Amino acid sequence: MPEYAEGQYVSWDHNHGSVTTVEVMVVDRFHITYRTADDHRDAAEATVFHTLAQATAHWRPATEQETTAFKARFRPAPQNWN
Numbered sequence: 037m038p039e040y041a042e043g044q045y046v047s048w049d050h051n052h053g054s055v056t057t058v059e060v061m062v063v064d065r066f067h068i069t070y071r072t073a074d075d076h077r078d079a080a081e082a083t084v085f086h087t088l089a090q091a092t093a094h095w096r097p098a099t100e101q102e103t104t105a106f107k108a109r110f111r112p113a114p115q116n117w118n
Contacts, residue, residue, distance in 0.1 A: 040068055045098035045106055057102045059110075068092060073109040 040046065040060050047057040058070040061077065066088060069079040080095075082088040098106070 040092070040095075045103040046070070046095045047098040047102050048094045048096065055102060057098050057106045059106065073106055074111060075113040 040063050042060055042063055044060045045057055046060060047055050049055055056072075058072055060068060060070050062069040066082045067079050068081075068088065069077060071077045080088065080091040082091065
């Protein structure tokens with residue numbers, strides 16, 4: 037499993053050609069918490085059904101262009117509520 041660090045940007049590709057880019061917020065042994073450009077927070081977790089490595093197998097480090105695009109779109113809550 038690749039190592040992820042707090043503050044790192046990661047991306048994953050979708051079948052229809054789009055890409056999701058997120059910022060890693062918290063990393064521990066069983067969870068990686070991340071936030072999206074609209075400040076929604078979610079996590080990839082190890083469960084009884086899959087490991088954290090399996091949950092993040094489709095992740096990759098974000099490219100410079102993807103990171104720049106994320107930073108340009110990012111609006112923290114509550115600024116994004118309107």
